[in-house]
Amino acid sequence: MKNDRRARIKEVADRLSAGFVSAGALPVETDSLLPADVLLDLYGEDIRARAYVTHDPLQGEQMLRPDFTVPIVQRHMAEGAEPARYTYNGNVWRKQSGGRPAEYTQVGYELFDRTDPAGADAEVFAMFSGMLAGYPLKVTTGDMGVLLAAVDGLKTTDRRRAALRRHVWRPVRFVRLLERYGGMTPPPETRSALLAQVAELGAEKVLEQAGTPQGLRSEQEVLARIALLQQDSAAGPVSAEEVQMLEQVLALKDTSTAALDQLRDMAASFPALQAPADAMEDRLKAMAARRVDVDNLPFEVSFGRTSMEYYDGFVFGFTAPDRPDLPVVASGGRYDALTRVLGQGRSIAAVGGVIRPETLVAVQEGAV
Amino acid sequence: MNLKLGIPSKGRLQDKTIDWFAQHGITVQRTGSDREYAGQVLGVDNVELVLLSAGEIPKELAAGRIHLGVTGTDLVREKMPRWSDIVAEVEPLGFGHADLVIAVPDCWVDVTTVDDLDAAAAQFRADHGFRLRIATKYHGLVRNYLSGEGVADYQLVDSQGATEGTVKNLTAEAIADITSTGDTLRANGLRILSDGLILQSQATMYASKTAEWDADALSAWGGFAKGCGWAETPF
Numbered sequence: 001m002k003n004d005r006r007a008r009i010k011e012v013a014d015r016l017s018a019g020f021v022s023a024g025a026l027p028v029e030t031d032s033l034l035p036a037d038v039l040l041d042l043y044g045e046d047i048r049a050r051a052y053v054t055h056d057p058l059q060g061e062q063m064l065r066p067d068f069t070v071p072i073v074q075r076h077m078a079e080g081a082e083p084a085r086y087t088y089n090g091n092v093w094r095k096q097s098g099g100r101p102a103e104y105t106q107v108g109y110e111l112f113d114r115t116d117p118a119g120a121d122a123e124v125f126a127m128f129s130g131m132l133a134g135y136p137l138k139v140t141t142g143d144m145g146v147l148l149a150a151v152d153g154l155k156t157t158d159r160r161r162a163a164l165r166r167h168v169w170r171p172v173r174f175v176r177l178l179e180r181y182g183g184m185t186p187p188p189e190t191r192s193a194l195l196a197q198v199a200e201l202g203a204e205k206v207l208e209q210a211g212t213p214q215g216l217r218s219e220q221e222v223l224a225r226i227a228l229l230q231q232d233s234a235a236g237p238v239s240a241e242e243v244q245m246l247e248q249v250l251a252l253k254d255t256s257t258a259a260l261d262q263l264r265d266m267a268a269s270f271p272a273l274q275a276p277a278d279a280m281e282d283r284l285k286a287m288a289a290r291r292v293d294v295d296n297l298p299f300e301v302s303f304g305r306t307s308m309e310y311y312d313g314f315v316f317g318f319t320a321p322d323r324p325d326l327p328v329v330a331s332g333g334r335y336d337a338l339t340r341v342l343g344q345g346r347s348i349a350a351v352g353g354v355i356r357p358e359t360l361v362a363v364q365e366g367a368v
Numbered sequence: 369m370n371l372k373l374g375i376p377s378k379g380r381l382q383d384k385t386i387d388w389f390a391q392h393g394i395t396v397q398r399t400g401s402d403r404e405y406a407g408q409v410l411g412v413d414n415v416e417l418v419l420l421s422a423g424e425i426p427k428e429l430a431a432g433r434i435h436l437g438v439t440g441t442d443l444v445r446e447k448m449p450r451w452s453d454i455v456a457e458v459e460p461l462g463f464g465h466a467d468l469v470i471a472v473p474d475c476w477v478d479v480t481t482v483d484d485l486d487a488a489a490a491q492f493r494a495d496h497g498f499r500l501r502i503a504t505k506y507h508g509l510v511r512n513y514l515s516g517e518g519v520a521d522y523q524l525v526d527s528q529g530a531t532e533g534t535v536k537n538l539t540a541e542a543i544a545d546i547t548s549t550g551d552t553l554r555a556n557g558l559r560i561l562s563d564g565l566i567l568q569s570q571a572t573m574y575a576s577k578t579a580e581w582d583a584d585a586l587s588a589w590g591g592f593a594k595g596c597g598w599a600e601t602p603f
Contacts, residue, residue: 040523041498041499044520044521045514045515045522045524046515048511163490166520170518170520172516172517172518173517173519174518188480188483190480191480191481194477194478194480207475207477210475210477211474211475211557212474213473214473214475214536214557215541216496216541217488217500217541221492222476222478225487225488225491226477229478
């Protein structure tokens, strides 16, 4: 029985993979055991909780491949020419809490092309949509670029904009920061006390009284942050209108065409939304040209906020509405930000997605 | 089958556990020489005493090799993902209090909350090119807490002992460790963040949900339950 299922999963994976190849993607393989440092630096502690890390006495920490994206981006940045289309079909390993297998297959498609972002987004989405047609799935799309642009447009200090940008993917802290900057919650008492003390004695004196310096974080670093805290406390709050606008943007959820109209309305009073609205219009046109029914395609600004830190543009996900027990069947999006971190200054325009054949087979079984 | 009761094999935790049982009319005593890990329970039938290192008790409970065990909440929550599926908390015993806290150097006058720690971590990563290091042996608990708080740009580095010294030794910038009085932290120039309390731990009696509870074991449970005022069934 078990073998039958494995065979069926492999059959589905191979069929999907053949589909990507026939659409012009170059099949690529990567190592299963990857150096952990790059992945840890990129994803932080979250990945350590989810991926299998092992130690090699000579090579240091190694990680069982948690996804294909990073090794493929690295290889492309080292030796690839653009535009490039890659596809992969292989296993990844992730610790699972719900008793799901920790080893499962991913079939994916990555497109690196900086000439036509809207066209690239549409190409990848239409490809996934086509491959998954016929399965009882629900699709959702989003665009991290809308929220990022809204943050960039706030009339406040660069520091605050940067702090909000940094936490766009962590809703809890994002809301806390926004409430602080908007003056809805007061600064913590300890901070007010520190600033009062600094005003009275001067920062150097306060630091001197705090005890012997120790550790790698230097006195200069502490003084620099005190200066920032002083500047921040002198800056006025983000206006109520802007906080409300941001909340409205976060809550925007409609069909794609209707969502674009609403975005245009908001852009009338908040010009920072003009650029993402234009980008969305271009993308919807490119999608419509590929026969995607954008009038009925669901769109949520907040979609994909917690799925991967480095999605910074168009995102999409396919789930099985009748099977809430199953993980997402397919997901993807634009992740230029990830290539910027990996490339240490260099970046590429990247959009891609991944399908889990196991989940597709489970959906089929459920539907029989 | 006898009910197997696991208690710490030595030290204050063992003494306090024995005292606690004595207060409930149950005599738990070691047998043989001081160095021999053997003992018995008087006052309840069908009980076998198992002396274990405190750190082993969660593992033995999870494997179902002991029915009851005394260990710290911190160890159970750190070592057992989905712990409440595996063990039941019978009763907190009122000793072995310890808090798992996040502490930073005294000289970081700008960092008093987790919020500050997050901001300092961002700047630290930008200045030094690597994530701010927090030394701990409680990886699961600390990671869950910081992830729930939406903290970024940090990394956990493993420290199995003398964690308070890691900042001075430049192997970490901050620590997350167990403290009961805070004396060791203060002596090492470290200060607890005002909202840096991750878990309040104490010695607790746990019942294994994976152990085999046959008639003998249940009757022994009944004996304990009567003296200790526990429920009729272990969970």
